[in-house]
Amino acid sequence: MAGGGSLVESVPSMSLLTISDHHYEGGDDEQKSIVVVASSSAPIVSSYNDRIRPLLDTVDRLRHLKIMEEGIQLPTIVVVGDQSSGKSSVLESLAGISLPRGQGICTRVPLIMRLQNHPNPNPELFLEFAGKTVPTDEEHISDAISLATEEIAGNGKGISSNPLTLIVKKNGVPDLTMVDLPGITRVPVHGQPEDIYEQISKIIMEFITPEESIILNVLSASVDFTTCESIRMSQKVDKTGQRTLAVVTKADKSPEGLLEKVTADDVSIGLGYVCVRNRIGDESYEEARAEEANLFDTHCLLSKIDKSMVGVPVLAERLVRIQANIIVKCLPEIVRKINEKLAGNIEELNKLPKHLTSVGEAMASFMHVVASAKENLRKILIQGEFDEYPDAKEMHGTARVVEMLNKFSADLQSAKDKNASEKFLLDEITVLEEGKSIGLPNFLPKIAFHTLLQKKVKAISAIPFDFVEKIWGFVENVLISVLLRHSENYPQLVSSTKRAAQNLIAKMKQESVDWVNDIVEMEKVSDYTCDPTYTSSWKERMSSQDQLLKDIDNYRKFGNIDVSHLRNMKGSVPEAFDLGTRVNAYWDIVLRRMVDNMALHLLFKIRNLVKNDMELEIVNEIMGPHGNGLERMMDESPSVAIKRNKLKKSISLLKESKDVVANIIDKISDNFDY
Numbered sequence: 001m002a003g004g005g006s007l008v009e010s011v012p013s014m015s016l017l018t019i020s021d022h023h024y025e026g027g028d029d030e031q032k033s034i035v036v037v038a039s040s041s042a043p044i045v046s047s048y049n050d051r052i053r054p055l056l057d058t059v060d061r062l063r064h065l066k067i068m069e070e071g072i073q074l075p076t077i078v079v080v081g082d083q084s085s086g087k088s089s090v091l092e093s094l095a096g097i098s099l100p101r102g103q104g105i106c107t108r109v110p111l112i113m114r115l116q117n118h119p120n121p122n123p124e125l126f127l128e129f130a131g132k133t134v135p136t137d138e139e140h141i142s143d144a145i146s147l148a149t150e151e152i153a154g155n156g157k158g159i160s161s162n163p164l165t166l167i168v169k170k171n172g173v174p175d176l177t178m179v180d181l182p183g184i185t186r187v188p189v190h191g192q193p194e195d196i197y198e199q200i201s202k203i204i205m206e207f208i209t210p211e212e213s214i215i216l217n218v219l220s221a222s223v224d225f226t227t228c229e230s231i232r233m234s235q236k237v238d239k240t241g242q243r244t245l246a247v248v249t250k251a252d253k254s255p256e257g258l259l260e261k262v263t264a265d266d267v268s269i270g271l272g273y274v275c276v277r278n279r280i281g282d283e284s285y286e287e288a289r290a291e292e293a294n295l296f297d298t299h300c301l302l303s304k305i306d307k308s309m310v311g312v313p314v315l316a317e318r319l320v321r322i323q324a325n326i327i328v329k330c331l332p333e334i335v336r337k338i339n340e341k342l343a344g345n346i347e348e349l350n351k352l353p354k355h356l357t358s359v360g361e362a363m364a365s366f367m368h369v370v371a372s373a374k375e376n377l378r379k380i381l382i383q384g385e386f387d388e389y390p391d392a393k394e395m396h397g398t399a400r401v402v403e404m405l406n407k408f409s410a411d412l413q414s415a416k417d418k419n420a421s422e423k424f425l426l427d428e429i430t431v432l433e434e435g436k437s438i439g440l441p442n443f444l445p446k447i448a449f450h451t452l453l454q455k456k457v458k459a460i461s462a463i464p465f466d467f468v469e470k471i472w473g474f475v476e477n478v479l480i481s482v483l484l485r486h487s488e489n490y491p492q493l494v495s496s497t498k499r500a501a502q503n504l505i506a507k508m509k510q511e512s513v514d515w516v517n518d519i520v521e522m523e524k525v526s527d528y529t530c531d532p533t534y535t536s537s538w539k540e541r542m543s544s545q546d547q548l549l550k551d552i553d554n555y556r557k558f559g560n561i562d563v564s565h566l567r568n569m570k571g572s573v574p575e576a577f578d579l580g581t582r583v584n585a586y587w588d589i590v591l592r593r594m595v596d597n598m599a600l601h602l603l604f605k606i607r608n609l610v611k612n613d614m615e616l617e618i619v620n621e622i623m624g625p626h627g628n629g630l631e632r633m634m635d636e637s638p639s640v641a642i643k644r645n646k647l648k649k650s651i652s653l654l655k656e657s658k659d660v661v662a663n664i665i666d667k668i669s670d671n672f673d674y
Ligand SMILES: Nc1nc2c(ncn2[C@@H]2O[C@H](COP(=O)(O)OP(=O)(O)OP(=O)(O)O)[C@@H](O)[C@H]2O)c(=O)[nH]1
Pocket: 081, 082, 083, 084, 085, 086, 087, 088, 089, 090, 100, 101, 102, 103, 104, 105, 106, 107, 181, 182, 183, 184, 249, 250, 251, 252, 253, 276, 277, 278, 279, 280, 281
């Protein structure tokens, strides 16, 4: 290992954490937050461990559980920078360990680095990746990271978004978790893939886009900051720079104009700049820190930069403080999101169909499907309740049936016999002429009445057939829609239930057509009513007969009817008027009877369909030669199985996460007066 020093000696001045109502730098002004107050002698650990460590541990454990895969973002310090800007060197300086460094791309996978202060003088280092934990030590860490990177991203120069976690438990390191990302380069070098820029940008954007991320932008002092790719990228997601902190490396190499660059802040860095000088060559860490301190104290240009903006210890202090603030700020929301997601997933899982393992279970589920569809149809088609389909008007069964029935009645009333004469009483006079026979006067020939009645019935006879066609079409749509909804979890049932519904409706329609046929024929061949309105209506109409005769004599209209053509046939008028009046009085009754009977017929049929026929038809279909049988219900559809497994996994992860954060909110409020 190159250098065994740590920050413990160099950071006593950064360490005591106290909590106050301080405003979060660059963050929410109203935010109550944690402030690291510089103390001349306090050790890094004492207060910090008590207060922040549990929070950071919580976040780290959530990260380890991969809660981010559930779409819940964690507060994260993300290290970005152009290739070879010195990202790994900065992390090395913070951790006091040696990471792969050099020209060209070294960091090829996201490296989650967890630094944990640790009382034991012997450091403990682990790498976690691909589900395994590999212990290592300071001497071999660089090689171990290279090997792990090769395992994750391959031997070449390719990159991967699968992270590698490095845990460094070491006395004196600041408690920090950071993610180091591959450096950005526009031009592929040393066998890098052609689309390296796109690949790296995608990973970087994924990490820096969430509002919960703090962007640690590593800039080399030797470049013009405005040309840095990493600045361009961070500005895309953090325009004002309120969550961006800049670390300027290689201050020793390019001291000229550095003070001006960090003071001018041309690239809007909201959280400020810290200039550092990292370890060079084989220097030890003690040497590197001493060289750095000396550089910023004595260099003619660099010494002019404010001391709050220089050196790795200052950087460590700033990061610890920012990390504490962002965690305190984000945790309550994380807890809320975990609870919300967990409740949502449990609800979704409960809604999934049970995985059926026996014919008995399949039978029970089948019966449940039929029973619930039946209940649903009863509400829609019989009771007129539509609470389950408040906005789907086409499912408000009774209302639509009544609407169609009213239309049916109106159509009957307005139907006209195309063959009937336009002229008043002419048809009546004609049939009376043809129905003449030798007999007593004043007897209306029955044949005349029947001829007129039959003509009228014939004129409307297509309407009831159209109506039953329409009404059963509507019931079919409702039926299929309800059945599909209730069997949606059992795709094996869908085709059988649909077929059963179609067969059943076809049967119902045929029965209705036969019935309509009968009633139309009945009306044609016989005339009867016990309804007294027939007589009263006939009498009332007949009372205007004298007026009709007077109007004919006086060349006047009868009401607004032209009767001039009747002058030459006046002798036939009384009998024709009587006949017409009887036919019209009776016709009102016929139409009313047709609508009433149709309504009763349909209600009866629909009721039977919902109560008995549907169930029987579906059972016959499932068990019949073309049915799939109940056994098929036990084959769970692959999509349901995948969904179930995914939900189960997610629920267990969220439950574990919930346990992890269970007490932390109390701690936040107890300790931080949040
Ligand atoms: N003189 C000097 N050299 C530095 C400093 N910081 C980094 N370097 C050197 O710059 C080179 C690149 O540094 P790295 O830390 O590997 O850069 P990186 O950004 O992690 O590189 P990639 O991950 O490959 O993009 C190395 O040779 C470092 O030794 C510094 O402050 N001063």
